Each structure stands twice: as C-alpha cells, then as structure tokens.
Amino acid sequence: MAPESVRGSVASCSAHPSPRPAQIVNPRVRPSLPEHRRQKIGRSHGRRDRRCVAVSAVAAKPAEKGKRKKGKKGEEGEAEEGISPDVARELYYDMYLGREFEEMCAQMYYRGKMFGFVHLYSGQEAVSSGAIRLLRPDDYVCSTYRDHVHALSKGVPAREVMAELFGKQTGVCRGQGGSMHMFSRKHNFLGGFAFIGEGIPVGLGAAFQTKYRREALQDESADQVTLSFFGDGTCNNGQFYECLNMAGLYKLPHIFVVENNKWAIGMYHNRATGPSFGDTVPNIYKKGEPFGMPGIHVDGMDIVKVREAVSKAVARARAGDGPTLIECETYRFRGHSLADPDELRTQEEKERYAKRDPIPAFRKYVLDNKILTEADLKDIEKQVVECVEDSVQFAEASPKPEKGQLLENVFADPRGFGTAPDGGYRYEQAGFTSGTAQVS
Ligand SMILES: Cc1ncc(C[n+]2csc(CCOP(=O)(O)OP(=O)(O)O)c2C)c(N)n1
Numbered sequence: 001m002a003p004e005s006v007r008g009s010v011a012s013c014s015a016h017p018s019p020r021p022a023q024i025v026n027p028r029v030r031p032s033l034p035e036h037r038r039q040k041i042g043r044s045h046g047r048r049d050r051r052c053v054a055v056s057a058v059a060a061k062p063a064e065k066g067k068r069k070k071g072k073k074g075e076e077g078e079a080e081e082g083i084s085p086d087v088a089r090e091l092y093y094d095m096y097l098g099r100e101f102e103e104m105c106a107q108m109y110y111r112g113k114m115f116g117f118v119h120l121y122s123g124q125e126a127v128s129s130g131a132i133r134l135l136r137p138d139d140y141v142c143s144t145y146r147d148h149v150h151a152l153s154k155g156v157p158a159r160e161v162m163a164e165l166f167g168k169q170t171g172v173c174r175g176q177g178g179s180m181h182m183f184s185r186k187h188n189f190l191g192g193f194a195f196i197g198e199g200i201p202v203g204l205g206a207a208f209q210t211k212y213r214r215e216a217l218q219d220e221s222a223d224q225v226t227l228s229f230f231g232d233g234t235c236n237n238g239q240f241y242e243c244l245n246m247a248g249l250y251k252l253p254h255i256f257v258v259e260n261n262k263w264a265i266g267m268y269h270n271r272a273t274g275p276s277f278g279d280t281v282p283n284i285y286k287k288g289e290p291f292g293m294p295g296i297h298v299d300g301m302d303i304v305k306v307r308e309a310v311s312k313a314v315a316r317a318r319a320g321d322g323p324t325l326i327e328c329e330t331y332r333f334r335g336h337s338l339a340d341p342d343e344l345r346t347q348e349e350k351e352r353y354a355k356r357d358p359i360p361a362f363r364k365y366v367l368d369n370k371i372l373t374e375a376d377l378k379d380i381e382k383q384v385v386e387c388v389e390d391s392v393q394f395a396e397a398s399p400k401p402e403k404g405q406l407l408e409n410v411f412a413d414p415r416g417f418g419t420a421p422d423g424g425y426r427y428e429q430a431g432f433t434s435g436t437a438q439v440s
C-alpha cells in the first residue's frame with residue numbers, strides 16, 4: 001500500500017485493513033441501467049487535500065511463504081454476499097477519479113499544457129477499476145497508450161500522473177515519458193506503450209519470471225499475477241497470438257484483458273476481424289480455448305461483472321492453473337485521441353453506449369442495494385474533484401526537467417558524442433543540450 005495514501009473517508013478506504021481482495025457475486029437484484037446522466041459537479045477552488053496524492057493499490061497481502069490461495073468461500077475468486085460499503089467506496093472513488101482526471105486532461109491539453117498525443121479512457125473505467133483494484137500491490141499491470149487511468153487504479157498518485165503529462169520533473173517518469181509512457185517500478189506498473197501489442201510480451205515476461213522464480217528458484221512467495229490490457233484492434237497483431245501460445249504452454253499466471261471498445265481508431269472491429277467458425281461476428285474471447293485457457297466474455301460497462309470475472313481469473317492464476325483471456329465489451333466516450341474529431345462513429349451508437357455509462361450505473365447499483373447513501377457518494381465526488389484540482393496545481397508548480405536529463409536512460413554512451421577542444425567530453429559542456437550537438 002502506498003504510504004502517502006489518501007482519500008479522506010475514501011482515503012480511509014485505502015487505509016482500511018484489507019484482509020482479502022473484495023469479492024463480488026452476481027447480485028440478486030440487478031438495477032436496470034440508468035439513463036446517461038453526467039454528474040455536474042461544481043469546481044471547488046482553494047480546497048486542496050494534500051493527502052490526495054496516492055490511490056493505493058488495494059487488497060490482500062502477499063501469500064505467506066508456501067501457501068497458495070485455493071479459493072475458499074470468501075477468498076479470492078469465490079463469490080460472497082455482495083459488495084461491502086468499503087469496497088463500494090473504493091470502486092466508486094476509483095472510477096470517478098478516472099473520469100474526472102481524464103476530463104481535466106482534455107481541458108489541459110486544449111490549453112496547451114500537454115504535448116503529443118493524449119488518448120483518454122473515459123467510458124472504460126469499469127474495466128480498469130473492476131480489474132486492477134482487485135490486485136495486490138505486488139501484482140503486475142501492463143498497459144497501452146491509453147494508460148493514465150490504469151496507472152491511477154494501480155496506485156500511482158494523481159499528482160505524479162498529471163505532472164508526467166505536463167512534462168515536469170515530478171512526473172512518475174520525471175517528465176521523460178509523457179502520456180503514453182507511464183511507468184512505475186514502485187507500483188509494479190510495467191508501462192504504457194505506443195505500439196499496439198507491444199506491452200503484451202512485457203506482461204508475459206513478468207508472468208514468466210514469477211513462474212520461474214517459483215518453480216526453478218523454489219521461491220514460494222512468487223505467486224504474483226500479471227494483467228496485460230489491450231484493445232480489440234490489437235488482437236489482430238501477431239504478438240497477441242505468440243503470447244497466448246506461450247502463456248498456455250507454460251501455464252503462466254497471466255491474464256489477458258481485452259478492452260473491446262469496438263473501434264481501432266476509425267476501423268470498426270467487425271470490419272477488421274474475422275469471426276470464428278460458425279459465428280457471424282468476431283468473438284475475441286473464443287481465441288483463448290485453442291491456446292489452452294478459458295476465454296470469458298464480460299459486460300465491460302458493469303464493474304461488478306468485470307470484478308467477478310477477473311477475480312476468478314486471478315484466483316486461477318495464483319493457484320498455478322494458468323492464464324485466462326477476458327474480453328470486456330466497453331466503449332470510449334471520446335475520440336481515439338484528443339486530436340481525433342471522432343466523426344466516424346454514429347451519433348446513435350454513441351448515445352446507445354452513453355446510456356450504459358458505468359459510473360451512473362454503479363452509482364444506481366449502490367443506492368438501490370443500500371450499500372452507500374447519496375451523501376456518501378457526494379462526499380466521494382467532492383474528494384475526487386479536489387484531488388484532480390490538486391494534481392493540476394502540483395503539476396503546474398513543478399519544475400521542468402533539467403536539460404542534462406536528456407542524456408539519461410539512453411542506450412548510447414554519452415561519451416560517444418566526442419571530446420571538446422578543452423579535452424573534456426562534449427556532453428559535459430555547458431549548453432550541450434540547448435542546441436544541436438555537433439558530434440566530432
Ligand atoms: C504496431 C502498431 N501498428 C499500428 C499502430 C497505429 N495504431 C495506433 S492505435 C491503433 C488502434 C488500436 O486499437 P485498439 O487495439 O482497439 O485500442 P483502442 O485505441 O481502441 O483502445 C493503431 C492501429 C501502432 N500504434 N502500433
């Protein structure tokens with residue numbers, strides 16, 4: 001758990017002892033999904049909760065040496081009697097944070113505070129919060145270029161994500177990564193990746209090292225699982241199949257989480273992807289079985305269902321039973337990136353999915369089932385707004401990276417830039433990075 005964990009009463013949520021990863025059942029009473037209703041919340045200026053710098057990655061403690069969880073009632077992967085108020089608070093906070101954070105990113109991008117491409121996650125929050133908030137801090141997550149919200153769910157502080165987007169030294173990658181390259185070793189967050197499919201083998205590698213440590217090095221504490229996220233368009237990339245094969249072959253503790261938002265930039269999924277034999281439309285989840293793993297289809301706009309599916313997959317992976325492929329049907333509420341005018345998707349389609357907005361749906365669920373009150377939810381919303389505003393002010397006030405940082409983390413030895421007339425290395429000269437470096 002991140003030490004500087006926050007959240008006020010939700011903060012207390014992450015400060016609660018979490019004896020187990022919260023479990024879900026299919027609730028007996030399912031509320032009908034509400035009409036899309038974007039909650040208008042007033043911006044509260046001047047009130048900043050300084051604690052709002054981390055959303056700790058939840059959950060259970062790492063397994064004791066030699067013990068593998070095997071899904072007893074109330075344990076990982078097993079259904080219980082619904083969602084507790086603490087878990088509901090945490091999930092609502094996380095989804096709401098994801099949405100508010102991204103909406104703020106849009107504002108800041110259009111004000112010229114961010115550079116390059118910025119891909120927002122709005123609409124897909126039930127997948128990130130439903131899957132990642134189940135994990136232990138020592139589990140791994142591998143993301144895509146749509147990575148801000150995954151990072152937040154994994155516990156990277158909002159301040160550090162926003163500062164990274166601003167290209168500031170206090171960013172999670174010290175301002176050197178930017179939107180598509182969030183990475184945090186501390187949070188076992190393996191990165192965002194600009195190339196589609198590029199992250200899957202990285203996630204797979206993490207799962208392989210866990211298995212290797214456990215079986216070859218006999219380290220019985222090695223029971224971490226890895227979740228790799230990627231989109232529907234990415235499923236037509238060869239790396240996906242190579243990784244399915246290796247994960248199935250070695251029974252790796254790896255969960256493939258497909259965020260099927262139906263579009264790959266401007267390409268409609270059903271136009272680009274062939275159906276399985278006997279089907280008329282593509283079903284990505286069916287690609288699991290030929291590689292020796294269960295393939296699950298889940299409503300990715302329903303956080304309860306996502307958690308239930310991922311919980312079972314996590315229990316399976318932790319128990320040594322291997323990988324799972326989970327296809328979450330979801331939708332992005334904005335264009336592919338903030339540079340995309342989003343003219344290819346029909347208004348009818350956008351409105352249909354807007355009605356299934358996962359945030360009001362979960363809000364209604366917790367109210368209908370009397371898990372939380374309206375006042376609880378409003379309190380969470382207020383805290384989130386303050387947290388996001390705080391992250392912007394923090395990013396704004398942070399220093400830019402030093403120019404010398406340009407030569408860090410590069411493969412080439414900076415001494416390869418040659419010697420200067422005074423015998424020193426050019427890269428050591430004042431102003432070396434301020435113009436075009438002349439290599440002698
Ligand atoms: C290897 C590679 N090929 C092509 C691209 C260009 N590209 C960027 S995003 C994208 C679509 C990906 O769609 P999907 O996997 O469905 O993810 P989504 O954006 O919907 O989350 C493509 C083809 C790329 N980034 N990397």
Ligand SMILES: [Mg+2]
Nearest residue numbers: 231232263264
């Ligand atoms: Mg897609």
